[in-house]
Amino acid sequence: MEPQVKRLKGSLYDSDSWTALPVLSDDQSQDIQLVQAYAAPIVNKRETSRLVRELNLRYPLAGLQHIKRVRACKEKGSPHPLEVLVCLVSQVPDSKDATTDSLFSSEGVRPDGLGELFVVQVPSRPPLTRPQFELASKHWPTSFHEDKQVTVALKGELFSSAQKANMHGHMMSAVAAARAAQELGMEAVGAVVVDSATQRVVAVGHDCRRDHPLHHAVMVCIDLVARSQGGGCYSFDKYPECRFTAPESSHDDRVCDSNTGSQPYICTGYDLYVTREPCIMCAMALVHSRIGCLFYGTSSADGALGTKFKIHSLKDLNHRFEVYRGVLRSQCEDLNRNRKDLEN
Amino acid sequence: METKTESGSTFTAQNHYPSEPEIDKWMNEAFNMAKEALEKGEVPVGCLMVYNSEVVGKGRNEVNESKNATRHAEMVSVDQLLDWCGHRDLDVKSVCERTVLYVTVEPCVMCAAALRLLQVSSVVFGCRNDRFGGCGSVLDVSSADLPQTGTKFQCVSGHRAEEAVEMLKTFYKQENPNAPKPKTRKT
Ligand SMILES: [Zn+2]
Ligand SMILES: [Zn+2]
Numbered sequence: 001m002e003p004q005v006k007r008l009k010g011s012l013y014d015s016d017s018w019t020a021l022p023v024l025s026d027d028q029s030q031d032i033q034l035v036q037a038y039a040a041p042i043v044n045k046r047e048t049s050r051l052v053r054e055l056n057l058r059y060p061l062a063g064l065q066h067i068k069r070v071r072a073c074k075e076k077g078s079p080h081p082l083e084v085l086v087c088l089v090s091q092v093p094d095s096k097d098a099t100t101d102s103l104f105s106s107e108g109v110r111p112d113g114l115g116e117l118f119v120v121q122v123p124s125r126p127p128l129t130r131p132q133f134e135l136a137s138k139h140w141p142t143s144f145h146e147d148k149q150v151t152v153a154l155k156g157e158l159f160s161s162a163q164k165a166n167m168h169g170h171m172m173s174a175v176a177a178a179r180a181a182q183e184l185g186m187e188a189v190g191a192v193v194v195d196s197a198t199q200r201v202v203a204v205g206h207d208c209r210r211d212h213p214l215h216h217a218v219m220v221c222i223d224l225v226a227r228s229q230g231g232g233c234y235s236f237d238k239y240p241e242c243r244f245t246a247p248e249s250s251h252d253d254r255v256c257d258s259n260t261g262s263q264p265y266i267c268t269g270y271d272l273y274v275t276r277e278p279c280i281m282c283a284m285a286l287v288h289s290r291i292g293c294l295f296y297g298t299s300s301a302d303g304a305l306g307t308k309f310k311i312h313s314l315k316d317l318n319h320r321f322e323v324y325r326g327v328l329r330s331q332c333e334d335l336n337r338n339r340k341d342l343e344n
Numbered sequence: 345m346e347t348k349t350e351s352g353s354t355f356t357a358q359n360h361y362p363s364e365p366e367i368d369k370w371m372n373e374a375f376n377m378a379k380e381a382l383e384k385g386e387v388p389v390g391c392l393m394v395y396n397s398e399v400v401g402k403g404r405n406e407v408n409e410s411k412n413a414t415r416h417a418e419m420v421s422v423d424q425l426l427d428w429c430g431h432r433d434l435d436v437k438s439v440c441e442r443t444v445l446y447v448t449v450e451p452c453v454m455c456a457a458a459l460r461l462l463q464v465s466s467v468v469f470g471c472r473n474d475r476f477g478g479c480g481s482v483l484d485v486s487s488a489d490l491p492q493t494g495t496k497f498q499c500v501s502g503h504r505a506e507e508a509v510e511m512l513k514t515f516y517k518q519e520n521p522n523a524p525k526p527k528t529r530k531t
Pocket of ligand 1: 279
């Protein structure tokens with residue numbers, strides 16, 4: 001029999017109290033877009049393959065390769081089993097009085113076997129996620145190349161309980177660092193850098209804005225990582241909660257990547273845990289540092305990894321990374337709440 | 345004239361619109377900083393912060409030396425400005441509000457955000473930064489609606505742009521001659 005483990009909210013092991021959800025790109029997270037099209041019932045099923053062939057030539061669906069030309073009729077007991085997508089409304093010059101005959105008057109398609117034209121809405125872009133696919137399918141069937149990991153992640157089921165326990169522990173350290181900053185009269189934000197392969201903590205930092213207006217927790221962590229590798233520009237020694245550990249061996253496989261050239265992509269292979277969504281400066285600093293994966297607790301008003309921008313998913317940038325929000329959400333929210341209480 | 349004002353709006357008197365001779369003079373110094381960066385094997389970007397006709401911050405890219413990928417010329421200059429303010433017991437915000445930043449390449453998204461956070465009044469830059477630019481090229485951080493992220497700033501762009509581009513090209517050519525860059529490779 002399994003021993004009953006008594007769980008306290010916010011305790012080290014209560015990783016069931018939160019769910020990490022992916023922050024997807026705009027393309028992946030936006031509502032599906034629809035475009036108007038003409039469809040018609042196929043009253044004579046034997047004409048189907050000929051109709052599809054002729055329609056594809058006469059009215060090719062440019063840019064709509066995801067749309068299935070023929071769908072099974074929705075209503076049960078319908079006299080015709082199939083419906084075919086004829087063309088987009090925008091493909092017809094005078095769409096006001098389009099009829100089956102007027103669309104096929106030109107040579108190329110024989111309207112034999114088609115019923116009366118009707119207007120439908122079809123998804124204008126291929127669905128990228130299962131929720132988009134399910135919405136799109138309500139309008140017209142589309143193909144869908146499912147990214148299984150995204151599907152699982154959207155359900156909040158990507159991480160195993162062992163992984164969640166690790167994540168929980170790291171974010172607890174970030175929360176502790178945030179509290180330390182708060183006690184010193186600075187913003188209650190903390191961050192932890194972790195080697196994703198070994199789960200070794202590389203650096204812990206917190207907001208140090210009293211000394212330097214740009215020393216947000218993430219910027220502090222990036223410099224601490226640089227220090228752990230023999231670089232760095234600042235000393236945070238007066239803050240015991242800002243710390244780093246040097247790599248265990250002098251030979252660090254992680255940074256010996258011939259593709260990186262002379263650029264010190266210091267955060268390659270590292271994950272960052274931060275109590276609240278980074279601002280745009282910090283988000284871009286993480287792009288420059290080639291962070292592996294980022295986890296945050298709560299969103300912030302001008303946040304650049306989901307709220308105002310999605311810096312991690314911009315196609316124009318040369319590094320992209322995954323972002324998950326909601327890790328230890330309530331504890332991270334409490335930090336912000338305390339801050340507001342202090343301000344009032 | 346090759347310099348133009350971005351984002352349509354004009355400088356007000358309190359924004360200290362830099363005159364053409366001022367731009368020539370300070371940008372020349374910024375270019376000298378960029379050359380120094382190139383000699384040190386760093387991305388050739390040089391930067392100057394000028395307050396009341398006085399240089400209060402000066403920097404060049406030092407990413408490789410510091411192993412900190414955020415050590416762009418602007419960030420180095422900002423540190424000097426903060427020290428300068430500290431030594432004189434001046435309020436950083438009121439100094440930045442009357443400071444113009446001169447930089448050979450458009451500030452990246454990170455630096456543009458940093459300049460907003462510090463409330464720097466205006467930025468004069470040479471060439472655009474198609475890879476990371478935060479003043480219109482990749483994102484327009486300088487004029488975005490971000491109420492929690494300092495204040496918007498004005499940009500003047502295009503001063504000695506070709507020269508700034510040439511320096512970047514020189515750097516990327518020598519940085520990694522074996523890199524598989526099919527467009528520039530000549531064998
Ligand atoms: Zn920040
Ligand atoms: Zn920059």
